Amino acid sequence: MAETPSAVAAALRGAVVRYPGRSALGPVDLAVAPGEILALVGPSGAGKSTILRLLAGLEAPAEGTATGGAGHGRTGFVFQNATLMPWADIQGNVALPLELAGMAREAARRQAAVVLAAVGLGDRLSARPRQLSGGMSMRVSLARALVTGPDLLLLDEPFAALDSVTRRRLIEDLHRLWADRLPRPAIVFVTHDVEEAVYLAHRAVVLDAATGRVAGALNLPGPVPRADDWRMDPACRKAVEALAAALARAMTPFPLEAGR
Known part of the structure; x- marks a missing residue:
């Protein structure tokens, strides 16, 4: 409930x-x-x-x-399209909201790695969006929405x-x-x-x-x-x-x- x-x-x-x-x-x-x-x-x-x-x-x-x-x-928002930054790896994509909020880059990337592991992508941290399937891209988008708690x-x-x-x-x-x-x-x-x-x-x-x-x-x-x-x-x-x-x-x- x-x-x-x-x-x-x-x-x-x-x-x-x-x-x-x-x-x-x-x-x-x-x-x-x-x-x-x-x-x-x-x-x-x-x-x-x-x-x-x-x-x-x-x-x-x-x-x-x-x-x-x-x-x-x-608030986290997941859109119809994954809207990932193509030039950044997925760890950087997920860390972005934390960096924008003022967190140091390395700390943000560590927290992003934890959330990516939770969505089943802990072994793909350095992958670029073009290397991902549609389902994987949506997992990254979900991780990015969840990373701020x-x-x-x-x-x-x-x-x-x-x-x-x-x-x-x-x-x-x-x-x-x-x-x-x-x-x-x-x-x-x-x-x-x-x-x-x-x-x-x-x-x-x-x-x-x-x-x-x-x-x-x-x-x-x-x-x-x-x-x-x-x-x-x-x-x-x-x-x-x-x-x-x-x-x-x-x-x-x-x-x-x-x-x-």
Whole structure:
């Protein structure tokens, strides 16, 4: 179960975002508890990535408030692409956030080596990004987000381009890294995959296609990390169907009239 203290790790309160040429997103109300893993699902264009940017402090709402990111503990962000520096080895890539925060280079590289070992790349410290597979690159990106010991970890569909076996392994690694750290960080994970959401998270939030508002939320059964046979558990299958139905409703802008 997620930790349940009264404080929140991140929150949006009546947040509205406006872009030229399209309807406003929101208002969005969302709270993430410390130690909670939250899956954010919704159709393309519903504002999932925008919510991550608000929580990270990379963007400010036009109305309402966003709590999280800058000034509210450490935040790690994993983007859809690994965005590694091609000229640096992976140890240097992971050490960069620590060096930018003022840590001495050698100390930063030592800490980067520890985190890279935790994601299974302890023997590839001198490798360049071009030498890595897609799954390895995402492990480096995850290590870079974790190296500062974040209180909030934001992931924007980081495994979407990977094959299903690699995706499963990385999600299991993410669960292990989350469970091994005390206090556990809050995680907000954007995905289009309802099975991935159910396997990954304590709770799933569905965004409405037309407005970007929260259309529904589902508490997901079972302990995290998951048991090896969790995907075959009837409770898992029931939750997948319930979340798929909620997502289908959110993707229908207007209900059909009776008899049509």
